[in-house]
Amino acid sequence: MARALRVGLAGLGTVGGGVIKLLDTNAALIERRAGRAIEIVAVSARDRTRDRGVDLSRFDWVDDTAALATRDDIDAVVELIGGSDGPALVLARATLARGRAFVTANKAMIAHHGIELAEAAEAAGAALKYEAAVAGGIPVIKGLREGAAANEIGRVYGVLNGTCNYILSTMEQEKRDFAEVLAEAQALGYAEADPSFDIDGVDTAHKLSILASLAFGTRLDFGSVAIDGIRHVIAADIAEAHGLGFRVRLVGLAESNSKGLFQRVHPCLVPLGHPLAHVTGSLNAVVAEGNFVGRLFMEGRGAGEGPTASAVVADLIDIARGEFGPAFAMPVASLAQPAPAAAGERRGRAYLRFTVADRPGVLAEITAAMRDAGVSIESLIQRAATADGSVLLVMVTHESPERAVIEALDRLEGSQSITDRPMLMHILDI
């Protein structure tokens, strides 16, 4: 039996504790699978005194996190600190510069600095692994990097944020509005005190940009992801969507073709027959479409102590086995850098919801704007006025270019009849 893989662990929050528990609980099995033991030798975190429910006395405590990178008794550093810059990035650079393996769950850092770190890893011949950064316990990084590696991938998309999916699922089940369900999720610890990274789609965009790079063999391009969150989805949207045969999901979608690289995070209407419609609660799921394999679908738990620890330790096992290679599936020099594709020419059906005043001529005004922009209407539902006198108008357009729908909304900008921001969601007809 080869000697143990010696690990330095930075960050002792929920996931850090999970990694320690996993390595304890499954130690014998992991040693059989990895061909050698995987042992934590040193840990580092901000607060030494906090009780984390695991015995830390067996590990060296390191006050200066970056010192984990330079110890001679550490083969691999696991970073669970978080944040795209700061101590996490300092640690990553220092570890890879020393030629040591680096494992992280940090999607923000990979989305922003992944290329730099991959270059450092290549230069040093070191492993840079980040399975836990996307979709938690689902081995989707491995699925794209290796499982689907023989395919040209045309599209990769999925439900990548458990908090948003929990909120949308609960809104649907309990017919409640966004703010109320969010507040409850925060009280239960399912949503952060500052939830904007999740609910405004930034977290999904981080993950999407990583998936896109792996799927298409392109450089990370987080900056060109169009991002919209779920803040403006109301209970009525979900109810109307359901009546029309859809569920509302926050979908991150990336597509690569001759028009360039398209990346968008957006609440979408997903047909009930599509596998993403069945991804409920805090589950995550990813779909990849390959030119030979067809549609691959992977679902599982996208966050939390156990699933994230599972992904972190899977990376460590790959390292212990010596089964690893370029972080983005190919050397950085081989990655393409396509131009971002504009959304305007994309064709599809759209869902529109208007809150309007209950008076004559409103419907004529809105339908005229649609006609003048060249958008044809597939179905239209007008509900009777609610107690506050506002009327809900919901429509699904026929397939048309997105710019036409945007133009129709532009024409209605400033209308006195429309009392609230219109809601636009794309329909996932794939």
Added chain:
Amino acid sequence: MARALRVGLAGLGTVGGGVIKLLDTNAALIERRAGRAIEIVAVSARDRTRDRGVDLSRFDWVDDTAALATRDDIDAVVELIGGSDGPALVLARATLARGRAFVTANKAMIAHHGIELAEAAEAAGAALKYEAAVAGGIPVIKGLREGAAANEIGRVYGVLNGTCNYILSTMEQEKRDFAEVLAEAQALGYAEADPSFDIDGVDTAHKLSILASLAFGTRLDFGSVAIDGIRHVIAADIAEAHGLGFRVRLVGLAESNSKGLFQRVHPCLVPLGHPLAHVTGSLNAVVAEGNFVGRLFMEGRGAGEGPTASAVVADLIDIARGEFGPAFAMPVASLAQPAPAAAGERRGRAYLRFTVADRPGVLAEITAAMRDAGVSIESLIQRAATADGSVLLVMVTHESPERAVIEALDRLEGSQSITDRPMLMHILDI
């Protein structure tokens, strides 16, 4: 750029042709991903003259398939001949004995001879890879061997045979009987002329035994898989199951615990809320339950030219990258060999369908047998007699040990009231 990985391809049926097409179509992309080109240099098949729709003139033609193993210009042999023994096994042994990489889609050979071949691969330090042997294009071998490697897996199960799932889905959609749908599937080329390997569950059992070995770290034990197929499922079973909130699926399920290793292939009632209920047509899907990751679900196309070629070439890319290790996730010497677990003590609900004569006392006779065996009935449906005078009696039991249900059926053996073989299906309450 390193020199190309040179491949010898044995077997030029649908999948062999697919591998050639894939390596042609995606050549540039594969070279970027693998870090080197993957090139077929020689091919071998029974019939040299058959038109396969691909240009074979660029490859050396080898009449004696086994000669692929001994050529100095071949780094990896791909075996797509099929059959658990015969030329496929001869080629596997010869290739691994020479220390060359061996890639196969041959589930029967792996299920029967996988341990011997893994030992040969280990002794020679060669790769033995078989992603295409289970669930076609879905990277489930990799998912278990690597993606979920940090977990103790309690249970692995899935829909592993596309032909059976196509037949069951079509029976459900078109409310038609088994024999008719099978005949049509054969005419369309979706089922083999001799379909017994598929419909009697043997193919699923081959795949299940492979998944079980990877999931649990145990030696392959195909011999102890309990196997039942879908031949006796009638349209009425599917309709009644649907009325009760279930779909009928041929499920291969393996479970490992202190009672031993349990492996069974059986038509099951799957609750509509379970992801396997949404696996329709010829799709395949696999569920693995890990002690940290929770439930992982992977779905995709389980057979056919493109998906199978995708899996074969993914294996070649791993080999080209040098990212491979023990075939069953750990050295053969580390694999455990648990005793097979008996089905009798398993607890669960069961579906029973009796075809009975339309006369007094029948219901009393059957319900008495259930009572005497200690099986309590959750729901019971009796339909009015059909034109031929037979009556359908369907029941769902409360959770009980399987031996009790078997005992009830034994008590009814030889009954004059029961005019056809009773149907027993287990309910997948997981």
